[in-house]
Amino acid sequence: MLEIRNLHVTVGGKEILKGIDLDIRAGEVHAIMGPNGSGKSTLSYVLAGRDGYVVTEGSIRFKGKDLLEMNVDERAAAGVFLAFQYPLEIPGVTTMTFLKTALNAQRRARGEEELDAVRFLKLVREKSRPLNVSDDMLKRSLNVGYSGGEKKRAEVLQMSLLEPVLAVLDETDSGLDIDALKTVAEGVNALRSPERAMVVITHYQRLLDYIVPDVVHVLSQGRIVKTGGKDLALELEKSGYAEYGADAA
Amino acid sequence: MAAVKETVETVGEIEKYKYGFFTDIESEKAPLGLTEDTVRFISAKKDEPEWLLEWRLAAFRRWQTMTEPTWAKVTYPPIDFQDAYYYSAPKQTVKLDSLDQVDPKLLETYEKLGIPLTEQKMLAGVAVDAVFDSVSVVTTFKEKLAEAGVIFCPMSEAVKKHPELVKKYLGSVVPSSDNFYATLNSAVFSEGSFVYIPEGVRCPMELSTYFRINEKQTGQFERTLIIADKGSYVSYLEGCTAPQRDENQLHAAVVELIAHDDAEIKYSTVQNWFPGDEEGKGGVYNFVTKRGDCRGENSKISWTQVETGSAITWKYPSCILRGDNSRGEFYSIAISNGRQQVDSGTKMIHLGRNTTSRIVSKGISAGRSSNTYRGLVSVHRKAENVRNFTQCDSLLIGDRCSAHTVPYIETKNPTAILEHEATTSKIGDDQLFYCMQRGIGEEEAVALIVNGFCRDVLQQLPMEFAVEAQKLVGISLEGSVG
Numbered sequence: 001m002l003e004i005r006n007l008h009v010t011v012g013g014k015e016i017l018k019g020i021d022l023d024i025r026a027g028e029v030h031a032i033m034g035p036n037g038s039g040k041s042t043l044s045y046v047l048a049g050r051d052g053y054v055v056t057e058g059s060i061r062f063k064g065k066d067l068l069e070m071n072v073d074e075r076a077a078a079g080v081f082l083a084f085q086y087p088l089e090i091p092g093v094t095t096m097t098f099l100k101t102a103l104n105a106q107r108r109a110r111g112e113e114e115l116d117a118v119r120f121l122k123l124v125r126e127k128s129r130p131l132n133v134s135d136d137m138l139k140r141s142l143n144v145g146y147s148g149g150e151k152k153r154a155e156v157l158q159m160s161l162l163e164p165v166l167a168v169l170d171e172t173d174s175g176l177d178i179d180a181l182k183t184v185a186e187g188v189n190a191l192r193s194p195e196r197a198m199v200v201i202t203h204y205q206r207l208l209d210y211i212v213p214d215v216v217h218v219l220s221q222g223r224i225v226k227t228g229g230k231d232l233a234l235e236l237e238k239s240g241y242a243e244y245g246a247d248a249a
Numbered sequence: 250m251a252a253v254k255e256t257v258e259t260v261g262e263i264e265k266y267k268y269g270f271f272t273d274i275e276s277e278k279a280p281l282g283l284t285e286d287t288v289r290f291i292s293a294k295k296d297e298p299e300w301l302l303e304w305r306l307a308a309f310r311r312w313q314t315m316t317e318p319t320w321a322k323v324t325y326p327p328i329d330f331q332d333a334y335y336y337s338a339p340k341q342t343v344k345l346d347s348l349d350q351v352d353p354k355l356l357e358t359y360e361k362l363g364i365p366l367t368e369q370k371m372l373a374g375v376a377v378d379a380v381f382d383s384v385s386v387v388t389t390f391k392e393k394l395a396e397a398g399v400i401f402c403p404m405s406e407a408v409k410k411h412p413e414l415v416k417k418y419l420g421s422v423v424p425s426s427d428n429f430y431a432t433l434n435s436a437v438f439s440e441g442s443f444v445y446i447p448e449g450v451r452c453p454m455e456l457s458t459y460f461r462i463n464e465k466q467t468g469q470f471e472r473t474l475i476i477a478d479k480g481s482y483v484s485y486l487e488g489c490t491a492p493q494r495d496e497n498q499l500h501a502a503v504v505e506l507i508a509h510d511d512a513e514i515k516y517s518t519v520q521n522w523f524p525g526d527e528e529g530k531g532g533v534y535n536f537v538t539k540r541g542d543c544r545g546e547n548s549k550i551s552w553t554q555v556e557t558g559s560a561i562t563w564k565y566p567s568c569i570l571r572g573d574n575s576r577g578e579f580y581s582i583a584i585s586n587g588r589q590q591v592d593s594g595t596k597m598i599h600l601g602r603n604t605t606s607r608i609v610s611k612g613i614s615a616g617r618s619s620n621t622y623r624g625l626v627s628v629h630r631k632a633e634n635v636r637n638f639t640q641c642d643s644l645l646i647g648d649r650c651s652a653h654t655v656p657y658i659e660t661k662n663p664t665a666i667l668e669h670e671a672t673t674s675k676i677g678d679d680q681l682f683y684c685m686q687r688g689i690g691e692e693e694a695v696a697l698i699v700n701g702f703c704r705d706v707l708q709q710l711p712m713e714f715a716v717e718a719q720k721l722v723g724i725s726l727e728g729s730v731g
Contacts, residue, residue, distance in 0.1 A: 092701025
């Protein structure tokens with residue numbers, strides 16, 4: 001589903017990713033671990049198509065198409081979803097309105113019929129319940145005054161509603177206590193399916209206790225330096241990132 | 250002077266291009282320029298009583314001694330007031346046979362605004378066929394209003410049919426000597442609306458509905474007078490979300506509102522006049538004086554405005570809170586793009602006891618525009634227990650525009666409690682990226698963020714209109730990013 005070949009990326013003239021190769025098939029969950037500054041978030045932004053992240057070499061193919069040729073919103077409509085480490089606040093726009101605008105924009109882009117208010121409301125209710133997202137929260141401005149846990153739950157709700165093909169979760173565990181982490185992880189696990197791939201970016205092994213990956217990659221200084229099974233994460237937890245040429249976390 | 254002439258010509262060019270025809274209408278124009286004879290000519294044309302002519306002449310003489318105000322943060326070439334026509338007989342609007350003859354760009358905007366087809370035809374000046382009998386609709390409205398005892402008619406008709414009311418109230422809120430533009434208006438105003446709501450009557454409909462169906466003739470110097478007698482209520486909507494083009498470059502309207510005991514007036518405006526081309530050429534100069542007088546106890550006046558058009562906007566809808574326990578409100582969205590310049594705000598003059606006011610102003614600047622909020626909250630010596638809350642928020646899009654906030658506060662009574670909150674923010678690249686990552690296109694994302702920013706004010710608009718206004722917000726900012 002996703003093929004990354006020899007990907008080089010510079011940000012502000014500085015090379016951050018120095019030749020990444022990665023293959024992800026439908027149904028797989030890949031974890032990308034690494035110390036701060038290793039290029040984890042850069043990888044997520046390049047996949048989403050953020051401005052200022054310049055691909056100098058290499059390619060990314062998504063479902064057989066050249067991902068780098070597509071705009072940010074086109075990628076989203078094609079099924080790329082990024083759960084943000086720090087979700088943005090949109091004052092005055094209720095979570096409900098935002099969700100509806102996003103879902104219908106994607107449906108429009110795919111040539112599907114937009115959902116009317118009634119059908120949409122039913123869908124949102126259905127998706128909100130397991131994530132403990134209350135009606136009150138849906139009526140508040142998106143992410144404004146949300147706690148850390150609420151923000152991450154709102155991200156997972158968006159993901160659940162938009163049903164992406166490829167979900168990238170950037171440090172979804174940051175700022176969460178253990179209960180919030182469990183709720184979020186359950187939400188993510190519920191979305192695991194044979195048609196969907198996930199990339200879980202994290203610094204700590206902790207999250208991977210709850211979202212168990214099929215493959216673990218260690219990213220260090222812009223390169224994938226090791227790839228293994230879920231045990232690799234446990235190993236890292238013990239030994240730290242020192243042997244991969246980075247300061248211990 | 251030359252610059253103005255040039256701009257006027259530019260407008261002419263644009264109009265010619267836009268509509269693809271140029272008609273030489275044999276209109277009865279007053280001679281070029283402004284003299285006492287012009288004023289007499291206008292008054293005679295309208296067959297006005299002697300007192301009104303005298304009133305106009307007094308204003309004209311006063312105007313000759315006045316100079317244009319220069320304190321606003323707007324710049325434009327000097328206006329030659331002698332190089333303009335101050336009266337022409339009602340324009341013969343050219344009726345088109347079908348929408349096919351209308352500029353497709355205009356239709357595209359109507360489409361985006363979601364204006365119903367029949368209304369699109371009326372706005373574009375297409376003759377409406379008999380299937381939809383507009384006349385009967387208007388008549389129904391008129392009957393309904395008459396039943397309630399509401400007077401709603403053109404100013405010139407009111408002068409003839411209800412001279413006692415006009416004489417009593419005209420100029421009682423905005424005196425003919427008020428300011429340069431109001432005085433000019435007093436001398437040469439040609440048309441406008443007159444509304445009188447009798448005691449205890451709740452006007453049975455938004456006075457907008459009628460207007461939107463009745464193709465509105467915007468004059469250069471409009472004069473509107475609304476009187477809400479004791480315990481009455483009226484909601485009045487001026488303007489239209491559809492873009493309005495006008496060959497008159499200078500507009501100087503006056504609006505006066507009077508609310509007696511326990512009466513309430515809600516006045517909403519959507520202004521979407523031609524803002525000029527990309528270089529700011531040819532746009533409308535809008536110098537408006539709007540003032541409401543809460544004359545009675547427990548009265549209330551609420552101004553809501555959405556300003557997206559005009560090259561220059563100079564406008565401060567205000568409230569004089571004379572009656573005890575009266576309340577004034579001002580909700581404003583001012584959007585400037587391209588080279589537009591907006592200097593707008595309000596004045597809340599607290600004279601009575603326990604008077605309260607609320608100001609919520611949302612300024613959005615994009616392109617190379619300049620957007621200034623200028624407001625005054627004044628508390629007089631005898632006004633006990635005054636409360637005011639002011640909130641001024643500015644939103645910047647891009648890095649070539651500017652936003653300014655100039656609040657004036659004067660209080661002569663120590664019991665007053667005045668609050669002022671102000672914020673300035675910028676639509677961030679990260680906010681846009683976030684929306685777009687969810688599949689929302691760039692322009693839709695900007696519209697979404699801006700509508701969120703304006704929500705408090707949009708909620709004040711009459712329901713059917715709020716939806717259109719929301720769309721308008723998006724449309725006025727098209728092309729502001731990227």
